[in-house]
Each structure stands twice: as C-alpha cells, then as structure tokens.
Amino acid sequence: MKVNKFTIAILLTTLIISCQQKYQDRTLTPSKEKRIYFVSELNSEQIKRFDKGKTIVLLTGGILEEHGPYLPIFTDGYWNEKFRDTLAKTIANRPDLKVLIFPTIPLGNSGANDVGLKYSFPGTFTVRFETLRSVFMDLATELGEQGFKHVFVIHGHGAPNHQRALDHAADFFNDNYGGKMVNLFGLNPIIENWFSGQMTEEQNKEDGFSIHAGMKETSSMLYINPNLVDTNYKHAIPLTGFDMSSLLQIAKRPDWPGYFGSERLANSEFGKEAWNKNVTEYCNIVMNIIDNKINPDTIAKFGNIMKESSMDVMLDSLAIEEEQRRKSIQMRWLHKKGFD
Numbered sequence: 491m492k493v494n495k496f497t498i499a500i501l502l503t504t505l506i507i508s509c510q511q512k513y514q515d516r517t518l519t520p521s522k523e524k525r526i527y528f529v530s531e532l533n534s535e536q537i538k539r540f541d542k543g544k545t546i547v548l549l550t551g552g553i554l555e556e557h558g559p560y561l562p563i564f565t566d567g568y569w570n571e572k573f574r575d576t577l578a579k580t581i582a583n584r585p586d587l588k589v590l591i592f593p594t595i596p597l598g599n600s601g602a603n604d605v606g607l608k609y610s611f612p613g614t615f616t617v618r619f620e621t622l623r624s625v626f627m628d629l630a631t632e633l634g635e636q637g638f639k640h641v642f643v644i645h646g647h648g649a650p651n652h653q654r655a656l657d658h659a660a661d662f663f664n665d666n667y668g669g670k671m672v673n674l675f676g677l678n679p680i681i682e683n684w685f686s687g688q689m690t691e692e693q694n695k696e697d698g699f700s701i702h703a704g705m706k707e708t709s710s711m712l713y714i715n716p717n718l719v720d721t722n723y724k725h726a727i728p729l730t731g732f733d734m735s736s737l738l739q740i741a742k743r744p745d746w747p748g749y750f751g752s753e754r755l756a757n758s759e760f761g762k763e764a765w766n767k768n769v770t771e772y773c774n775i776v777m778n779i780i781d782n783k784i785n786p787d788t789i790a791k792f793g794n795i796m797k798e799s800s801m802d803v804m805l806d807s808l809a810i811e812e813e814q815r816r817k818s819i820q821m822r823w824l825h826k827k828g829f830d
C-alpha cells in the first residue's frame with residue numbers, strides 16, 4: 491500500500507475513534523450521558539436545581555483489600571464502579587429520573603485476612619467499623635439536610651461488619667430524613683449471588699467454599715479488568731475449604747498467600763456470564779425499589795443472617811477487638827498531645 495498524507499490521516503482517525511469507543515465501553519463519559527451527572531463536576535447552582543425527589547444518588551465504595559498474588563487490591567471497587575455505571579444508565583433510561591454520581595470512596599472494613607486473624611497484611615488498608623459507619627452517616631446527613639431522598643450505596647465486599655456499618659448509615663438516613671437510602675450489598679439476595687455463575691460439579695468441588703479471590707471472583711476480574719490480573723493465576727494451587735472453620739485453618743497458615751478456592755479454574759467467559767445474569771437482576775431490584783414495587787425493608791439482610799453463624803460471630807468480634815486496640819493507641823496519643 492502506498493502511504494501518503496491521506497492514508498495517514500485515515501489511519502489516525504480510525505485509531506482515535508477506536509480508542510474512544512473502547513473508553514466508552516468501560517466507563518461513562520459524563521458530558522455525553524443524558525440525565526447522568528458527576529457531582530464533583532457541578533457547581534452549587536446546578537446542585538441546587540436538582541429535583542431532589544426525582545434524583546437518584548449513587549454512593550459507590552471500594553475497599554482496599556489484599557486479594558492474593560494475582561488480583562489487584564481494588565478488585566471489589568472495580569466491580570462496584572462498573573456496576574454503578576451500568577445502573578446509572580439503566581436509571582437514566584427513564585426520562586423522569588436523574589442520576590447523581592459521587593466519587594468512589596476507597597474505604598472499607600475488615601479484609602479477608604481477618605479470617606486468619608492476620609490483622610495486618612500487605613495490601614489491606616481498611617478503616618475501623620466505627621469509622622466506616624461515621625463516614626457514611628456524615629454523608630447521609632449532608633444529603634438529607636440538602637433534601638435528597640433517594641440514595642443507593644454500592645459497596646460490595648463480603649465482610650458482615652462492613653455491610654452492617656453501611657446498613658446502620660442507611661437506617662439513620664431513613665429514620666431522620668424520611669427518604670430511602672438502600673445499602674444494596676447489605677441485601678442478602680444481592681450479595682449471595684455476587685460473581686456466581688453455573689459451575690460444573692468438578693469446579694464446585696475444587697473451588698469449595700470460596701468467599702474470596704477464588705474461581706468466581708478471578709473470573710469476574712478477567713472479564714471486567716483483565717490487564718490487572720497476573721497471568722500466573724493459571725498455576726495457582728487450590729486452597730479449598732468447605733466452611734468458615736476450614737477457611738480459618740487455611741488462612742492461619744504462615745504461608746497463606748491471601749486467597750481461597752481455585753483461581754486456576756477462572757476464565758473470562760464465566761465472568762461475563764455471571765456479570766450479565768447478576769447485574770440484570772440487581773438493576774431490576776433497584777428499579778423496583780425506586781418504583782415502590784419492592785420494599786427493601788422486607789428483604790433479608792446479610793448482616794443479620796450472618797449472626798446465625800457462630801464462626802462468623804466469633805471472627806467479627808475478634809476483628810472489633812483488634813479495632814478497639816488500634817483505637818485506644820490513637821486515643822492515648824491524642825490525649826497525650828491535648829488534641830482530644
């Protein structure tokens with residue numbers, strides 16, 4: 491092919507267009523989306539003008555939590571952000587509604603390393619239960635005081651204390667401001683299917699009770715953010731447990747790498763199927779809540795269900811004990827300095 495200026499121009503244009511398409515597939519371009527707004531880009535006049543009863547606020551979180559040697563520590567957050575974008579588009583399909591997106595809050599409570607009583611672990615940067623609850627209660631207060639009525643918290647992460655902290659903030663908003671704040675991942679039907687798809691009997695056996703960074707979660711990342719998965723996951727030795735007690739034994743081993751289950755079984759096709767199935771279902775639940783067809787108070791809460799598992803109750807209370815130890819160090823220092 492003869493290369494002249496014209497050919498180069500066409501090639502460049504094609505490249506730019508394909509890059510733009512790729513970008514739009516992955517995330518939202520705020521100025522191009524109808525009825526979707528990023529709060530950080532607005533001025534106070536624009537925020538004042540929102541019809542608060544017809545504006546759906548999306549508060550997204552992402553815990554910084556070790557996910558072993560193959561997955562990035564913001565794995566849960568990447569999933570939450572992609573889901574937020576899909577949900578925003580679903581809501582904004584309705585001409586009577588607007589969506590207001592807040593920046594992702596990278597704060598979460600209780601990493602999976604707590605299961606092995608290893609409260610400090612490379613890659614886990616969490617805040618205490620009380621801190622997480624305070625952050626979301628403060629934001630709930632600001633939103634309530636300014637008249638917003640509909641808030642959805644998107645903060646997927648499987649620790650019961652983490653979800654309880656967010657549930658409390660939502661209950662506080664609803665009791666004090668007469669609105670509807672829903673902690674989506676505190677709803678059991680949502681969190682129990684997270685990453686789940688159709689598995690063969692053999693896959694189930696090898697992956698076991700895999701609550702963290704196993705076949706399902708690794709497949710999800712291979713679908714939504716493959717460049718951040720270390721390809722050595724294909725050689726990961728399965729760390730299979732069948733209940734919380736066996737996971738505790740696995741995670742207590744001195745050489746535990748930070749995951750459960752079988753990452754080597756992961757594949758992006760599984761991640762894609764699970765994504766499509768679960769996200770469609772989750773968006774339906776949200777739309778039904780907005781339209782008052784589902785009352786979220788009637789849906790079982792993950793934080794309550796986990797109180798029935800004595801093993802989880804023990805792990806949660808040990809984690810809180812460690813948090814109290816950390817808090818008392820901070821308090822003693824503040825007191826010594828006269829800052830309290």
Ligand SMILES: [Zn+2]
Nearest residue numbers: 565566703707
């Ligand atoms: Zn995770």
